Amino acid sequence: MNNLLQFLSLSDPNVRMVVLGATLLGAGAGLVGVFTLLRKRALLGDAVAHSILPGVCLAFMVGQSKNPFVLLLGALIAGWLSLLAMDYLVRRTKLKADGVIGLVLSVFFGLGIWLLTIIQQSGAASQSGLDKFLFGKAASITSQDVNMFTWVVLGLVLVLLLFYKGFKLIAFDQDFARSVGMPVRLLEFLLSTITVLSIAVGIQAVGVVLMASLLIAPAAAARYWTDRLSVMLLLAAGMGIIAAWSGAYVSFAAPSMPTGPWIVMALALLTGISMLWAPKRGILGRSLRQWRYARKIALENVLKILFQLEERSGMAGKGYSRVSILEHREIEPGPLNMVLRRLKRKAWATEINSLWRLTEEGLTEARQIVRRHRLWELYLHERLNLPADHVHPGAEAMEHLLTPELEEALQRDLGYPVTDPHQSPIP
Amino acid sequence: MPKSAVEVHNLTVSYSQRPVLWDVDFSLPEGKLIAIVGPNGSGKTTLLKSIMGLTPMSGGFVRIFDQPLDEVRSQVSYVPQRESVDWDFPARVRDVVLMGRYRPKNLLSRLSKTDREVADWALDQVRMREFSQRQISQLSGGQQQRVFIARSLAQQAKLYLMDEPFAGVDAASERAILDLLMQLKESGKTLLIVHHDLNTVRQYFDWVVLMNTRLVAAGPVEEVFTDANLQAAYGGQLTVLSKVADRVKEGGFPVREKKVKS
Numbered sequence: 001m002n003n004l005l006q007f008l009s010l011s012d013p014n015v016r017m018v019v020l021g022a023t024l025l026g027a028g029a030g031l032v033g034v035f036t037l038l039r040k041r042a043l044l045g046d047a048v049a050h051s052i053l054p055g056v057c058l059a060f061m062v063g064q065s066k067n068p069f070v071l072l073l074g075a076l077i078a079g080w081l082s083l084l085a086m087d088y089l090v091r092r093t094k095l096k097a098d099g100v101i102g103l104v105l106s107v108f109f110g111l112g113i114w115l116l117t118i119i120q121q122s123g124a125a126s127q128s129g130l131d132k133f134l135f136g137k138a139a140s141i142t143s144q145d146v147n148m149f150t151w152v153v154l155g156l157v158l159v160l161l162l163f164y165k166g167f168k169l170i171a172f173d174q175d176f177a178r179s180v181g182m183p184v185r186l187l188e189f190l191l192s193t194i195t196v197l198s199i200a201v202g203i204q205a206v207g208v209v210l211m212a213s214l215l216i217a218p219a220a221a222a223r224y225w226t227d228r229l230s231v232m233l234l235l236a237a238g239m240g241i242i243a244a245w246s247g248a249y250v251s252f253a254a255p256s257m258p259t260g261p262w263i264v265m266a267l268a269l270l271t272g273i274s275m276l277w278a279p280k281r282g283i284l285g286r287s288l289r290q291w292r293y294a295r296k297i298a299l300e301n302v303l304k305i306l307f308q309l310e311e312r313s314g315m316a317g318k319g320y321s322r323v324s325i326l327e328h329r330e331i332e333p334g335p336l337n338m339v340l341r342r343l344k345r346k347a348w349a350t351e352i353n354s355l356w357r358l359t360e361e362g363l364t365e366a367r368q369i370v371r372r373h374r375l376w377e378l379y380l381h382e383r384l385n386l387p388a389d390h391v392h393p394g395a396e397a398m399e400h401l402l403t404p405e406l407e408e409a410l411q412r413d414l415g416y417p418v419t420d421p422h423q424s425p426i427p
Numbered sequence: 428m429p430k431s432a433v434e435v436h437n438l439t440v441s442y443s444q445r446p447v448l449w450d451v452d453f454s455l456p457e458g459k460l461i462a463i464v465g466p467n468g469s470g471k472t473t474l475l476k477s478i479m480g481l482t483p484m485s486g487g488f489v490r491i492f493d494q495p496l497d498e499v500r501s502q503v504s505y506v507p508q509r510e511s512v513d514w515d516f517p518a519r520v521r522d523v524v525l526m527g528r529y530r531p532k533n534l535l536s537r538l539s540k541t542d543r544e545v546a547d548w549a550l551d552q553v554r555m556r557e558f559s560q561r562q563i564s565q566l567s568g569g570q571q572q573r574v575f576i577a578r579s580l581a582q583q584a585k586l587y588l589m590d591e592p593f594a595g596v597d598a599a600s601e602r603a604i605l606d607l608l609m610q611l612k613e614s615g616k617t618l619l620i621v622h623h624d625l626n627t628v629r630q631y632f633d634w635v636v637l638m639n640t641r642l643v644a645a646g647p648v649e650e651v652f653t654d655a656n657l658q659a660a661y662g663g664q665l666t667v668l669s670k671v672a673d674r675v676k677e678g679g680f681p682v683r684e685k686k687v688k689s
């Protein structure tokens with residue numbers, strides 16, 4: 001706990017740099033990644049991350065410095081060249097996009113590794129620190145780096161805000177965008193540039209291999225929670241930031257742990273949680289709704305049985321044993337016990353000498369279900385011309401689904417009927 | 428003589444060298460409801476796209492209202508085939524309709540109140556107002572089609588190019604969309620519509636463009652929509668033409684020689 005507080009206070013200047021840097025990277029990659037994901041360019045992001053390496057190496061060799069802005073320029077140029085190469089190959093050859101991506105990725109990356117080896121053999125390797133572009137090294141983020149990250153992220157947020165409408169349009173419907181005369185080429189150029197930039201800064205924290213997940217995972221996770229692009233952007237940035245803090249904290253608490261991979265682990269966790277828990281699209285949310293529905297149906301079915309037993313016997317007040325309930329309709333005895341207990345708790349039924357009987361409230365509820373069932377049967381019979389002996393199964397399901405408004409609409413449509421197609425009264 | 432809305436001159440388009448539109452040449456009058464008819468793969472979508480400058484042409488040119496497209500772009504509305512976009516995009520119905528108000532001029536600014544009112548009006552026209560806050564992935568195919576038409580209406584154009592607006596639409600919606608198109612025509616707009624149902628061509632349209640890679644005929648329905656022309660468009664493969672096309676592709680010939688006047 002103390003540990004966590006100490007971390008959160010950011011009193012250690014080293015920690016401060018790492019957290020600040022990772023936050024900027026996470027937010028930037030999260031924002032840009034939304035458009036990468038929506039434009040179905042996830043693989044392209046991976047290729048660009050790998051292709052940046054030779055640019056960084058050349059910038060170092062030519063500039064003889066590890067000034068982050070100089071390296072960034074090299075990265076930007078190489079990233080851009082790889083995009084142009086992929087674009088050209090897709091258009092001018094028979095190769096499919098995935099083949100082209102693989103080809104460009106391996107050629108550029110191979111070139112980068114070769115250059116890196118040369119640099120290392122020349123002896124400058126130890127101080128060059130270039131291998132952080134390969135594996136990422138969030139722990140070594142300096143104030144100079146943070147300075148550069150700040151400019152980059154500010155720049156890309158500004159571009160996103162300014163051209164938001166245009167980016168949204170080309171992500172959804174590029175042909176339409178061109179048909180209204182939008183400067184699609186300019187917009188694509190801008191979007192690619194900020195993507196390359198955010199990748200170039202991102203790999204310094206998580207490395208080439210994990211960069212694609214820093215870009216895509218926040219967006220993929222955010223998509224589960226919202227149907228609005230603007231909200232998705234904010235959520236993705238937020239997920240990137242949370243992951244950044246988590247990764248930084250893990251390596252703070254256990255110094256032998258690398259920050260970058262833990263950022264990606266945190267992202268994986270966030271994505272997993274989103275997949276499971278998100279209210280509408282998540283797996284758990286959906287199963288939860290199904291489970292609730294099943295419970296409701298079980299309860300309502302027993303209510304209905306008690307009602308029908310009473311209706312059939314023609315006299316009120318008498319109770320029914322579990323056996324007679326089970327005889328009336330096939331239900332598992334186990335679930336029946338549970339349902340009966342729930343009925344008792346709701347005070348919809350009472351038990352006297354093992355005989356179950358509906359209370360006044362229970363009767364009202366049961367009447368409503370039976371009413372909906374019979375109304376629906378009548379509706380199927382009269383409006384859809386189904387024969388009377390065919391309408392029962394459909395109504396069995398619909399009785400649980402109809403809302404009071406729908407019930408009222410049915411009543412009105414059928415002229416407030418008194419009997420169903422089997423001549424049973426509609427209560 | 429009335430101005431022509433769309434003028435296509437010797438248009439030739441090829442995909443990776445293989446021509447899919449061959450010397451297409453016609454001129455369409457203003458204020459008409461016009462069908463483009465032809466079998467699958469006959470180049471109807473390609474024709475609309477090249478009129479909108481969305482596919483590179485290997486020859487010929489297009490003029491709209493006697494001007495190059497760029498001069499009159501704001502008066503032209505294009506409705507792509509519904510399948511051309513991913514409907515799982517995070518947007519609501521109204522967001523998509525509002526896209527009809529996007530212009531290069533307002534790219535950097537916010538949409539105005541008028542823009543929003545026009546979008547709502549367009550939604551009313553296609554009877555989708557109650558769905559305006561619905562996520563677009565939760566729409567049926569016919570509803571998606573109506574959203575696209577609403578976006579097009581929001582553009583308030585003079586010429587409408589629609590790619591199969593009746594595809595996947597039930598009979599009632601088809602009627603409603605058709606009424607809308609008729610209304611637009613009554614108010615002097617020109618509509619050029621890719622249509623698949625040969626049975627309704629006579630009933631719905633004033634003019635028809637019959638095509639199959641090349642133009643078969645273009646003109647008023649009663650003159651042009653004849654059995655002979657339909658036979659030419661639908662019956663019998665164009666063996667010679669498609670053989671030549673294959674040869675063009677293999678040899679990498681230019682489809683047209685540059686700088687030669689036709």
Ligand SMILES: Nc1ncnc2c1ncn2[C@@H]1O[C@H](COP(=O)(O)OP(=O)(O)OP(=O)(O)O)[C@@H](O)[C@H]1O
Nearest residue numbers: 442443447465466467468469470471472473474508
């Ligand atoms: N992007 C593309 N690359 C290569 N060939 C294409 C491409 N798009 C279309 N084609 C080819 O061009 C021809 C014309 O296609 P187009 O989509 O214009 O036909 P269509 O008349 O609209 O067909 P449909 O009725 O099925 O919509 C077809 O033979 C098709 O295979």
Ligand SMILES: [Mg+2]
Nearest residue numbers: 471472473508
């Ligand atoms: Mg088509």
